[in-house]
Amino acid sequence: MIEILPEFLPRFLAGVAVNLQIAALSLLLGLLLGGPLALLLAAGRWAALPAGGVVAALRAAPSFVVMFFLLNVLPKEVALGGLRIPLGGLTAVVLAQAVYAVAYVADNGVVALRAQRAGDAATAVLFLPGLARAFFVLVMASATAAAVGTPEAVFVTLRAAERLPSLGDRVQLFLLVMLFFTVLLRSGFAAVTLLRHRLERRLAEDAALAT
Amino acid sequence: MRALLLGLLLLLPLRPAAAAPAAAALAERMLAEAQAEAGSRDCETPADALARILCQGRIRVGVRGNYPGFGLAQPAALGEARSGYEVDLARAIAGKLGVGLTLVGVTPGNRIALLLEDRVDLLIATMGHTRLRDGEVRFVRPHYYRSQTVVVGDRRLKLPDWDAVRGRTVCVTLGAADTPTLSKHGARLLIFDSPQQMLDALRLDICTLAMHDDTFFATSFADRAFNARFEVKLGISDLPWGMATAQDDRLAALLDQVSIAWHAEGRFLDAARRNHIGTEFLEEARLVWRDPACLDPAGAARPDCLAAPVDTAIRPTRFAPRVEAVEDWIEARTGIDLNLPMLKSEAAYGMFLRGIGYSLVLVGGALAATLGFSLLFGAALCARGGALRLPVRAATTLLQCSPLVLLLFFAYAVASTLLPYTAGVALVLAILMVGIYNASYASHAIAEAHAALAARRPGGRVPFRRAVRAASVQLMSFLVNATKGSAIASMIGVPELLNALTDVTSFTSERVMTYSVLLGFYALLVMLVVWLTRLAQRRLDRAPPTAAEGGALA
Numbered sequence: 013m014i015e016i017l018p019e020f021l022p023r024f025l026a027g028v029a030v031n032l033q034i035a036a037l038s039l040l041l042g043l044l045l046g047g048p049l050a051l052l053l054a055a056g057r058w059a060a061l062p063a064g065g066v067v068a069a070l071r072a073a074p075s076f077v078v079m080f081f082l083l084n085v086l087p088k089e090v091a092l093g094g095l096r097i098p099l100g101g102l103t104a105v106v107l108a109q110a111v112y113a114v115a116y117v118a119d120n121g122v123v124a125l126r127a128q129r130a131g132d133a134a135t136a137v138l139f140l141p142g143l144a145r146a147f148f149v150l151v152m153a154s155a156t157a158a159a160v161g162t163p164e165a166v167f168v169t170l171r172a173a174e175r176l177p178s179l180g181d182r183v184q185l186f187l188l189v190m191l192f193f194t195v196l197l198r199s200g201f202a203a204v205t206l207l208r209h210r211l212e213r214r215l216a217e218d219a220a221l222a223t
Numbered sequence: 224m225r226a227l228l229l230g231l232l233l234l235l236p237l238r239p240a241a242a243a244p245a246a247a248a249l250a251e252r253m254l255a256e257a258q259a260e261a262g263s264r265d266c267e268t269p270a271d272a273l274a275r276i277l278c279q280g281r282i283r284v285g286v287r288g289n290y291p292g293f294g295l296a297q298p299a300a301l302g303e304a305r306s307g308y309e310v311d312l313a314r315a316i317a318g319k320l321g322v323g324l325t326l327v328g329v330t331p332g333n334r335i336a337l338l339l340e341d342r343v344d345l346l347i348a349t350m351g352h353t354r355l356r357d358g359e360v361r362f363v364r365p366h367y368y369r370s371q372t373v374v375v376g377d378r379r380l381k382l383p384d385w386d387a388v389r390g391r392t393v394c395v396t397l398g399a400a401d402t403p404t405l406s407k408h409g410a411r412l413l414i415f416d417s418p419q420q421m422l423d424a425l426r427l428d429i430c431t432l433a434m435h436d437d438t439f440f441a442t443s444f445a446d447r448a449f450n451a452r453f454e455v456k457l458g459i460s461d462l463p464w465g466m467a468t469a470q471d472d473r474l475a476a477l478l479d480q481v482s483i484a485w486h487a488e489g490r491f492l493d494a495a496r497r498n499h500i501g502t503e504f505l506e507e508a509r510l511v512w513r514d515p516a517c518l519d520p521a522g523a524a525r526p527d528c529l530a531a532p533v534d535t536a537i538r539p540t541r542f543a544p545r546v547e548a549v550e551d552w553i554e555a556r557t558g559i560d561l562n563l564p565m566l567k568s569e570a571a572y573g574m575f576l577r578g579i580g581y582s583l584v585l586v587g588g589a590l591a592a593t594l595g596f597s598l599l600f601g602a603a604l605c606a607r608g609g610a611l612r613l614p615v616r617a618a619t620t621l622l623q624c625s626p627l628v629l630l631l632f633f634a635y636a637v638a639s640t641l642l643p644y645t646a647g648v649a650l651v652l653a654i655l656m657v658g659i660y661n662a663s664y665a666s667h668a669i670a671e672a673h674a675a676l677a678a679r680r681p682g683g684r685v686p687f688r689r690a691v692r693a694a695s696v697q698l699m700s701f702l703v704n705a706t707k708g709s710a711i712a713s714m715i716g717v718p719e720l721l722n723a724l725t726d727v728t729s730f731t732s733e734r735v736m737t738y739s740v741l742l743g744f745y746a747l748l749v750m751l752v753v754w755l756t757r758l759a760q761r762r763l764d765r766a767p768p769t770a771a772e773g774g775a776l777a
Contacts, residue, residue: 072749073742074707080721081742084734088416155626159714161392161413161429166629171428173632174391175379179640186633194624 016185020172024189027165028196030102034157034164035150037106039143042113049114050121054129063118070115076156079108083160101160109150116146134215141208148200152193165189245515246487249522250480254320257473272344273474280322284313285329285343289419291442292500293349296328308498309347312367312466315490316345319481335359338469345474349438351462352532362465363478364529365512367491369504370436370464372401374457380431382456389644390635390716394421394430395729401460403570405434406726409646409716414729425453432456441500463530483524486512543567564731565740571727578723579744581646585653585709585719586748592658593665593705597698598691600666605673605687615666622663627711630656635715646718653712661701661708668697695763699756706752710745720744 052063083104089096120142127135158167169189173182257273266278276282286309287294294307305326317324327343334348338360351370352362374393376382389409395402397414405412413430415421418439425433426449437458443449466482468475485491492505511517517528540546546566553561565575603615622630634652635644642648673690691698713722724741728734 069746072746072753074710074745074749076708076710077721077742077745080725081738084414084728084738152624152626155628156711158628159411159711161424163428166626166632169629170632171431173636174431175377179636182636183633186629186636189629190621190625190633193626193629194621197624198620 016172016176020168020185023163023168023172024165027163027168030157030162030164031151031154034102034105034109034154034162035147038109038113038150038154039147041106041110042117042146043143045110046114046117046121049118050125053118053122054125067115067118070111070118073111075108075112075153076159078111079104079156079160082107101157101162104160105154105157105162108156109153112153113146113150117143120146133218134212137211137215138208140211141204144204144207145201148197148204151200152197245518245522246480246483246512246524250477250484253473253477253480257477258321271472271474272468272470273472273477276320276322276344276474281325282313282317282320282322282345283325283327283343284316285327285334285337285346285348286310286313287330287348288328290349290439292498293438294347306498308368308494308500309349311494311498312347312491313345315485315494316478316481335467338467341469344468345478346467349436350464350467352465352530353462354532354534356467357532360467360469361471361475362467362532363475363482364465365479365482365486365508365524366463366465366530367482368438368464368495369530370438370462371458372399372434372460372462373437373440373455374405374432374434375425375440375453376432376456377452378454380456382432385457386644388432388457390639390649390714391432392430394424394433396421396435397729399434399729401434402726402729404459406574406718406722406729409644409649409718411714411716411722412725412729414725436462438500445499460533462533479524480522483512483518483522538569539567540569540572562733562736563740564733565724565727565737568731571731574718574723574727575720577718578720581650581717581723582709582719582721582744582748585650585657585712585717586706586752588650588654589657589661589705589709590702590752592654593661593702594698596658596662597665597669597701600662601669601673601691601694602687604666604670605690619663619666622660623667627657627660627708628714630660631711631715644716646716649712649715649717653709653715653717657705657709657712661705664704665694665698665701668694668701692763695760699760702756703749703753706749707745 049063049067052059053067054060083101086099086104088100089098091097120139124136124139127133154164155166157164158170161167166189169185173185176182176185258277260270261274261277266274269275269278286305286307288296288305290307290309292307294305294309296305305328310326313326314324327337329337329343329346329348331349334346334350335356337343338346346360347367349370350356352364352366356362374382374388382388385404385408388405391410392413393405393410394413394415395405396418397416402412410432413424415424418435421433421435422439422443424430437455440455443453466478468478482491486505486508489509492502492509495502495505511528514528517525519525543566546563550561550563553559565571600615600619603611604619606612631653634656635649638644638648638652669690672693673685673687676685676690676693710719710721713719713725716722720741724737728737731737
């Protein structure tokens with residue numbers, strides 16, 4: 013197994029970069045579309061009703077199936093002025109993950125908005141670590157892109173595993189990658205917790221100063 | 224007997240081409256008659272295609288422009304020259320008829336239409352002879368080539384038989400007729416619009432395997448780098464290729480005789496060698512058509528020496544006409560071009576029903592497994608003894624932090640080595656892994672609820688059922704997650720609805736409605752589970768804590 017590592021590691025790290033890219037783009041779309049939805053949900057009843065319907069539908073949509081739907085329904089390219097932009101597997105993955113991100117931002121955004129209006133800054137500010145948590149969830153979920161041939165980390169791992177001769181070697185490779193994701197995710201969540209504690213501390217200090 | 228056959232085979236190439244003169248003579252006679260008739264009659268109203276070609280002194284032949292080895296057109300800037308085996312045949316036919324040649328570029332999508340619209344006189348365009356096409360055009364026989372559908376993959380990959388394709392990604396082109404063979408063996412299909420895109424995907428490692436005609440791969444294998452990396456792994460379905468005319472007329476009959484003569488004389492073989500394409504079929508055909516036993520006394524082919532067309536006809540369901548009527552009705556009233564291919568052919572309908580069945584079992588199983596493993600892991604995480612709690616915590620943490628896709632393939636790698644890997648095994652594996660993955664989260668929620676309750680209770684002892692009830696909201700949300708994630712099982716070859724409809728798409732070419740049906744099905748399934756979990760949650764909230772749960776908290 014060790015002999016494949018020099019070839020595997022650079023490809024794997026490039027794959028991780030693709031996972032991070034998918035998560036970042038999905039979250040960006042989530043903020044752009046989920047933000048207005050959160051505002052509508054926090055507004056009056058008549059605005060909240062249709063927005064609530066949209067968010068409920070997005071929550072119910074299974075991202076993996078949405079990805080295949082988009083992959084087969086989207087045109088192969090779009091023309092913007094004279095520019096032709098290809099829409100491939102990566103676009104389908106980002107949009108499918110954005111479905112989750114939009115619902116997440118809308119759900120958490122409305123809680124933050126209501127808390128802010130009620131003067132509960134401590135709750136409102138939790139929206140930020142929530143976003144960071146959603147980012148790491150999206151990084152994990154972006155591994156489904158392997159199904160449509162996007163060269164992210166799990167895809168690279170599966171291709172490498174296919175060429176390993178023995179079960180033992182394949183198990184070692186899978187465990188190594190699982191360990192990598194565990195370290196990545198735990199570090200990410202630890203950073204989120206740290207961020208949350210700092211925000212809570214700063215708010216407490218501000219409140220103490222105000223009184 | 225075997226020695227006699229061997230002797231016969233050795234002698235065959237040495238025998239004179241006895242059949243060739245008879246067939247060629249008949250062709251010459253037919254052509255001479257047609258030329259005499261064209262010379263004597265009014266050319267403004269030619270009797271048939273052959274007369275018109277001879278009168279006009281030009282034949283229009285439809286050929287491919289993007290099929291290496293057979294028909295390639297170079298860009299207009301370079302003079303629009305065409306080359307390839309089929310182009311050489313078109314030139315040879317024009318020469319035989321003594322007329323000029325107009326080459327017309329055709330595609331698989333428009334070639335028959337162009338022939339039937341009289342925009343070409345003859346097709347020599349990589350067209351397989353099937354019973355279905357027999358109803359549309361007249362194929363010239365004997366055939367001028369034969370292809371085989373092959374599966375190509377990396378040389379390092381072991382693929383001893385069809386069962387080994389289960390769970391692997393296979394790139395195919397839209398409308399490929401042989402994809403049901405892959406589906407039957409649990410392969411995961413990635414569909415591409417053109418063969419070139421499919422080939423690029425194979426080169427870029429996007430798919431493990433690619434399936435197409437061997438003739439398409441021939442040029443790629445001529446490339447040393449491609450040949451060093453890939454090889455043919457499996458092969459299916461021989462498909463004879465035929466030239467085609469619009470009518471069963473004198474042009475077709477003349478080309479039948481010309482084909483016999485050219486096989487016997489080795490002219491097809493020479494053209495193939497010049498274009499560096501495979502010659503196995505043409506060598507076989509030369510032996511067949513050099514044998515006088517394959518000709519009748521007039522010099523025409525005996526039917527038993529001709530290769531039969533392939534039967535690729537799709538049998539319609541008994542309710543297909545009603546489905547079509549509904550589609551037409553909707554289109555007439557709404558303008559929506561509804562197309563439901565999964566209901567119109569028996570093969571597609573069978574896959575559709577099977578896919579629904581597997582999806583329902585998968586979701587039901589994933590829910591049960593999530594609930595069961597959540598309680599099991601939760602109980603271990605709430606245990607007082609560290610010997611049980613710590614390893615379960617470590618294992619569930621590792622599971623939580625690993626992408627579900629990776630866990631599925633980890634289980635697949637182990638199971639496919641130890642067990643004969645069937646659809647049933649794939650289903651059980653998927654249920655277990657989706658369940659374990661979601662339970663790793665839900666069990667932590669139970670453990671956290673347990674710890675929180677224990678901190679508020681004197682003595683710190685909390686009944687496990689009480690912790691489960693406290694964590695029920697999270698538990699329900701992971702049950703919904705398990706439903707949403709269940710379709711990922713398609714990646715390890717579970718023939719659930721996503722896989723089934725991808726297979727249907729690959730041979731029916733319809734995508735938009737097929738994937739809309741898929742999305743609707745899974746969205747409804749998720750909504751049903753959301754509704755059921757809310758119902759269960761409401762009941763749980765209403766019911767007072769039992770004695771076993773330790774009664775109401777102080």
